[in-house]
Amino acid sequence: MSENSRKIGFFKVLFIFIFLWGSSVALAPAKAKAESAESLYTKAKHSFYQLKGSPDKMARRDQWINTVDDFLKVYHSNPKSYPAYKAIFTIGKLYEGLYQISKNPKDSDLALGYYGKLLQEFESDRLKDDALFRRGEIYFDRGHYTLAEKEFEKIVREYSRGDRSSEARQRLKQIVALSPNPSQIEVAQTPLQATAPVAPPAVEKKVAKKEEVKTKADSELLLAQLEQLSPVAGVGIEAKPSAPVSSTPVEKVEPAEKKVAEKKVPLVILDPGHGGKDLGAKGKHGVVEKELNLNLAKKVKAILEKEYKIRVHLTRSDDTFIPLKERGPIANGMKADLFVSLHANAANREAAHGIETYYLGRGLSEQAKETAARENGDLVYSIPDDQTQQILADLISNNKMNDSSRLAGRVQRYLYQKAKKRFKKVKNLGVKEGPFWVLHDTNMPSILVEVGFVTNAKEEARLKDEKYLDLLSEAVAKGIRDFLHENGPMI
Ligand SMILES: [Zn+2]
Structure with a gap:
């Protein structure tokens, strides 16, 4: 994917960005239109x-x-x-x-x-x-x-x-x-x-x-x-x-809140990025993003289920290719409470390193746009020109933004804390907004975690260390638990 990212020019990034904010109607099934x-x-x-x-x-x-x-x-x-x-x-x-x-x-x-x-x-x-x-x-x-x-x-x-x-x-x-x-x-x-x-x-x-x-x-x-x-x-x-x-x-x-708190076990969708023909980012020393993402997702799932008694579903539990636009609807169909997409980062600049967590937003920084463009792959569609549609998409998305940014904050804080337990120097890139396709379609708080840059030699080596991956998985699970605990699985 880092090869592809070089080819994605400014306009393509811009198109993805504009599309994401105007796509609610483009995504409506043809049947509904009839x-x-x-x-x-x-x-x-x-x-x-x-x-x-x-x-x-x-x-x-x-x-x-x-x-x-x-x-x-x-x-x-x-x-x-x-x-x-x-x-x-x-x-x-x-x-x-x-x-x-x-x-x-x-x-x-x-x-x-x-x-x-x-x-x-x-x-x-x-x-x-x-x-x-x-x-x-x-x-x-x-x-x-x-x-x-x-x-x-x-x-x-x-x-x-x-x-x-x-x-x-x-x-x-x-x-x-x-x-x-x-x-x-x-x-x-x-x-x-x-x-x-x-x-x-x-x-x-x-x-x-x-x-x-x-x-x-x-x-x-x-x-x-x-x-x-x-x-x-x-x-x-x-x-x-x-x-x-x-x-x-x-x-x-x-009474509704009490009833739900007693009865309902929250459902979390973990989305290991890429899979099958889509390898994701590739490091020089053997780390393939799709494999790392799946490994992490399975670890997080085990912790959430065993330690926190939270229900978990993976969008893929093996090396299957699932198109980006099908991932959000999986979570919607299951009426999940949270959606967490797991990824590893890549950059043209080999020195780039650190951990960051995204929620859906306009992607104000160039780096956020670049990361989103890479994770969005070649998903570029025509742009609906109806301004109203864009405004509506904006309104709906704003609604979800608060919860998603809070969830991102919880997860990112633990990721940094846990990573520091294993390594002295860890770069905290923080919580960011980005125009990620996979976060756009979901109806629930949704984040995308980038656990590190496989294009950085030092960080790639860390991402091969199972103990380090265990710590990162614990961090993601704890962040999710904290968020659900604060929120209840409710509004
Ligand atoms: Zn990725």
Whole structure:
């Protein structure tokens, strides 16, 4: 692979990078594209009811994301359709529901983003006052009263006859009561997340379409179900400023967490990089990356299973070639909790050495781009030019990033500590972002470990030392255990 890496020029790297951020639609199976938005919406609803009907599922982030993905398929199949409109609104509600459990502000940002998308992209008015109201509620909960005020005012101004108008008026009164000058409160608040969307543009009033009338009952049924997901919903009039709605206890969360912690044994997917015809990196003194990766994966598996009683599945347990794009889906199909890809590094510069751990990101450094290009091999596809697709891919990926970077941090810390037990001088290259294909497709926290450079003579010699490999395996296993322990196998 190090030979190949020399051939990969700047543009190829750039293509891989751009592709990774815009590929969510390109990867959708052809079958899904042929299906109508209506039938995809029916499927997504089914997925939604399954999620809502299962406390176990609701306690797991990947389950929420799966349902979000089902609604995204509706949108992508026909972005201008009414099912797409309902789907985008529902995704907003899903992220609100997820936020109530995860308390991760990025989930709340995503909810804002999808409601904003609905306001910007669609002509129908049917759900616009609801979307504005939800945005107002999210800002209100976060204490961004000036932003909340703008959303509620827009409802009163443009949708005065809508069913959200009286609730919006009530909220505006509360905001005034909170402070004689609400804009002063805003200044005191922490700044919004970088990903928080800007306020939507002015909303145009349009005559409702016939199609909406036909689907209204169905849509309202789903909305009613969604209302129950979010404890914020429906409390508008009764809520008092002294008791912020965000502190409303989520009744289902506590028992769900306990139940999962007691019952569920986490499942970790270990992915030994390369295999079969794909050798991976090659050292001058006999180390072949695909063999090293498999050896390490088996060692990590043994420790996780025996010492930590964690379930483990390997994407390959022998010298088989498995295409990169099939590896993530294996983990998704098994509904795994974590995905860890094991690799060894290579570089043109023989002096390069050290241990590093990656999670999916833009790959800001040249070295991260080079490593990703090498591990991605020749997987270069055409680039979808739809900007929206890229933005959506961005949003979804951001969601997974937090957990993945934390997992990477745990594993990398142990790798460095354990390696130091065997050798005095170990180079800690740290945790990095990189545009790795194999990390893009998974629905769960995912990392890629580079245990050392086989192109560095000293490090290659170390990577032949079984005792050293045992220590590295212990490190990976401990990092995984710590992460799962902190997290539960949950959100
Ligand atoms: Zn590799």
